[in-house]
Amino acid sequence: MRKNAYIRLLSPCKNLSSLLKVHARIIIAGLGQDASTTTHLINSYSSLQRCDLARSVLDSVPTPTVVSWNSMIRAYSRSNRHQEALKMYRSMVDRGLEPDRYTFTFVLKGCASALDLQEGALIRREVCRRGLETDVFICTALIDMYCKAGDLESAREIFDKMPVRDIVAWNSMIAGLSHSSDPLEALSLFKKMQLTGAVPQSISLLNLFPAVSRLAAIDLCRRMHAYGIRMDFGLEVSNALIDTYAKCGDVESAHLVFDLIHTRDDVSWSTMMAGYAHNGCFSEVLDLYDKMKEIDLQMNKVSIISALLAAGDIRDLEKGKQIHHFAKKQAVDMDVLVATPIMTMYAKCGELEKAEKLLRGSQEGI
Known part of the structure; x- marks a missing residue:
């Protein structure tokens, strides 16, 4: 069997057992x-989140080769083992x-x-030394790094100097500006992007929604x-629209x-519940909670938290106890994000001793 035939065998491997068998055949073939x-083996193990075997x-x-090293660096980054990627x-x-x-x-x-700007600055220096400072992929990665670290001035400097920008570069800069102190700048850049002929993608809208939310720009x-419907962007954009x-x-x-x-997912339900809670519609939050329980839907922590906050705000102790019991069954009641609204609910419902007891229990568990 030729080399390319073995490489083609790697693509269908969707589990570790089949991948190990192909790997063994590759070794036997020399x-x-x-x-x-x-x-290709490194990439295959990486896709299964097995960086140890890839390494x-x-x-x-x-x-x-450099290509093999690159694959390993990417494998660590994909698995959120970022320090290992930097070490590589x-x-x-x-x-x-x-x-x-x-x-x-x-x-x-x-x-x-x-969020390692110090290492990022050293790498940027190496990029410039090698004459790659205008490479669209590298520039986009730098923009993303500076935006995530909150250094929007450096990100915008790189963005403005790019001779050619792809949609990913525009999206990265818009995402950074959406969370900045001047979300209007994100809207301005979004308009400029469209004037260049770039077609907004679903990620473009998702990156812009935080700015729209902060500005309460309901018309936008x-x-x-309307644009999302026309482009048929799907569930993720619909969920973001609920939130916005x-x-x-x-x-x-x-x-x-x-x-x-x-076809709603747990994010759809939890986002709607959080939206109701944000607007003080606490009865509606609890109605959705009951509906999820009735049809036995998977409930994430955001849904549970919203329901707890709603029960506390309308002083419905019995409903609060039911939600607390459900959180225990789901083994999330000791999670700090859930435990805090549980205690808040009991305190608002006048059960101060219960709230204090839970607080002591959580402190002892730290």
């Missing part, structure tokens, strides 16, 4: 140290290998997630809603979006 094959493949190769980059450089554009893109994503929310309408104070439109979703 391809266990082949650069191309090992890179063992890399370590088994006497002289792995340093180790690669220490061995005298020359990073390429993909190396910098992957390692900068690690810096962004780890409606225009984005509710934060803009239009709970009726939020519920209309909720009602029109054909």
Whole structure:
């Protein structure tokens, strides 16, 4: 069997057992140290969140290529092991290998997630030294890193100097500005993006919704809603619309979006409940809670928290006790995000001793 045939066998492997069998066949065929094959193996193990096995493949190769190192760096970043990704980059450089554009893109994503601006600044210096400061992928990774770290001035400096911008670069900059002290700038950039001929994607709207919510720009929310329907953007945008309408104070439109979703997930329900709670519609929160219990839907922590807050605000102790019991059954009652509204609910309902007892119990468990 030829090498490419073994590589093709890796694609259908959706579980560890089948992947290990193909790996064994690759070793028997004498391809266990082949650069191309090992890179595909690293990617396959990475897709199954098995960075340990991916790393063992890399370590088994006497002289792995830059492509193999890049795959390992990306594997760590995908698994949220960002410090390991940075260590891999340093180790690669220490061995005298020359990073390429993909190396910098992957390692900068690690810096962004780890909020390591110091390492990011050093990598940016290396990027400039190699004449890659205008590379669209590297620039986008730098913009994302600076935005996540709150350094919007540096992010905008890089963005403005880019000779060519793709939709990902626009989306990254809009996302950063949406959470800035001037969300209007996010709206301005969104308009500029459209004037360049770039077509907004679902992620473009998702990145802009926080700015719309903070500005309570209900008219813009409606225009984005219409655009989302026209483009058939799907569930994630619908869930974000529920949240944005509710934060803009239009709970009726939020519920209309909720009602029109054909296949709601737990985020749809929890977002609608949180939206009602945000607008003081506590009875409606508890109605949705009861409906979820009635049809035996999976309930996440946001739904439970919203229900607890609603029970406390309308002083419905019996309903609060039911929700507390449900939280215990779901083994989330000791989670600080849930435990705090449980105590708040009991305190608001006049059960101060119960609230204090729960507080002591949570402190003892720390």
